[in-house]
Amino acid sequence: MTGTDINIAINFLKQGELVAIPTETVYGLAANAFDVNAVTKIYQVKNRPQFNPLIIHTDSIEKLKSWGLILPEKLLQLASKFSPGPLTYVIPKSDQIPDIVTAGTDAVALRIPNHPLTLELLSKLDFPLAAPSANPSGYVSPTNAMHVYEQLGNQIPYILDGGDCKVGVESTIISFMEEVPTILRFGGLSLESIEAVIGKVNTVYSSQLSVHGSQPKPIAPGMLSRHYATTHQLIFGDVEKNISLYNSKKVGVISFHKKYDAVLEQHQFILSENKSLDEAAQKLFSAMREIDKLDIDVIVAEKFPEEGLGRAINDRLRRASVLEGDEDIE
Numbered sequence: 001m002t003g004t005d006i007n008i009a010i011n012f013l014k015q016g017e018l019v020a021i022p023t024e025t026v027y028g029l030a031a032n033a034f035d036v037n038a039v040t041k042i043y044q045v046k047n048r049p050q051f052n053p054l055i056i057h058t059d060s061i062e063k064l065k066s067w068g069l070i071l072p073e074k075l076l077q078l079a080s081k082f083s084p085g086p087l088t089y090v091i092p093k094s095d096q097i098p099d100i101v102t103a104g105t106d107a108v109a110l111r112i113p114n115h116p117l118t119l120e121l122l123s124k125l126d127f128p129l130a131a132p133s134a135n136p137s138g139y140v141s142p143t144n145a146m147h148v149y150e151q152l153g154n155q156i157p158y159i160l161d162g163g164d165c166k167v168g169v170e171s172t173i174i175s176f177m178e179e180v181p182t183i184l185r186f187g188g189l190s191l192e193s194i195e196a197v198i199g200k201v202n203t204v205y206s207s208q209l210s211v212h213g214s215q216p217k218p219i220a221p222g223m224l225s226r227h228y229a230t231t232h233q234l235i236f237g238d239v240e241k242n243i244s245l246y247n248s249k250k251v252g253v254i255s256f257h258k259k260y261d262a263v264l265e266q267h268q269f270i271l272s273e274n275k276s277l278d279e280a281a282q283k284l285f286s287a288m289r290e291i292d293k294l295d296i297d298v299i300v301a302e303k304f305p306e307e308g309l310g311r312a313i314n315d316r317l318r319r320a321s322v323l324e325g326d327e328d329i330e
């Protein structure tokens with residue numbers, strides 16, 4: 001069932017059931033993080049590998065402290081500017097966080113999402129919600145309730161409909177497990193915004209990776225393999241060249257603002273005619289889902305400028321382009 005009633009959502013969550021929830025980034029598949037049986041259902045419904053930990057979501061810093069978590073100074077500086085918002089913090093876990101949530105590691109990921117319906121829901125709960133993106137493991141994340149319904153509708157009792165996600169790519173993840181804070185995933189909050197508050201941070205991997213080149217080892221599980229993938233093969237990079245390798249009538253294109261004359265108009269998804277990376281990020285996953293439904297042989301996608309949310313867009317397209325069987329062993 002899909003609806004906008006947070007009381008229904010609360011009842012299901014209290015009974016240990018799963019509920020899809022809207023956030024400003026993507027929809028999450030939520031369970032009571034303190035209920036091991038409920039969290040187990042998340043892994044089952046998503047077909048998610050057991051070694052891939054989950055982010056916990058709540059509505060306040062005070063609640064995080066009440067669950068025994070010790071928040072570093074730089075986290076608090078970031079939180080005062082960007083939480084609620086598209087930023088996830090990784091810190092040492094406390095005993096109160098079940099091992100299944102952190103996949104047995106000693107680190108836990110935390111986020112205060114910025115969506116009015118979900119903030120209200122969270123404010124009425126005395127437990128955090130473990131919530132990965134509400135898609136089958138490996139597929140593109142959902143940015144509206146219909147996306148969730150199409151793939152998981154018959155497996156979960158309730159989808160809380162909060163409209164289209166405003167940011168459209170997952171949260172940026174920053175880890176405080178090392179001496180220098182480290183970005184584990186580019187996402188809805190830009191690197192520039194983070195460094196403006198806490199100074200230089202590390203990033204897990206260079207933004208200059210080749211498309212099918214070997215990727216450095218991920219620090220966190222589930223970070224770098226084939227992911228966010230369309231069913232059709234997606235090729236990332238030089239669009240002109242890649243179009244010429246195929247029958248152009250059977251090519252779909254994802255581009256920033258440019259039109260390609262060789263390709264059928266109805267096969268082209270231009271993400272922002274005004275050249276806004278924020279708008280492009282917001283539309284990216286819907287475009288990937290739509291283009292995947294077309295009768296085409298291949299999807300070719302542009303490389304976006306490596307700045308602002310362009311880093312997150314390129315990261316998602318790059319990972320979607322990793323061929324099956326070519327992924328990292330995690």
Ligand code: TXA
Pocket residue numbers: 023025026027028029052053054055088090102105107108109111113131132133134169170171172173184220221222223
């Ligand atoms: O925007 C988002 O972050 C969305 C919404 C629903 O909040 N959630 C999301 O969750 O993208 P998920 O599970 O699809 O991606 C979370 C990523 C995974 O790659 C996971 O490996 C990493 O966060 N992660 C979770 N817990 C971690 C931990 N303790 N240490 C390192 N990485 C962690």
Ligand code: MG
Pocket residue numbers: 132133141
């Ligand atoms: Mg995900």
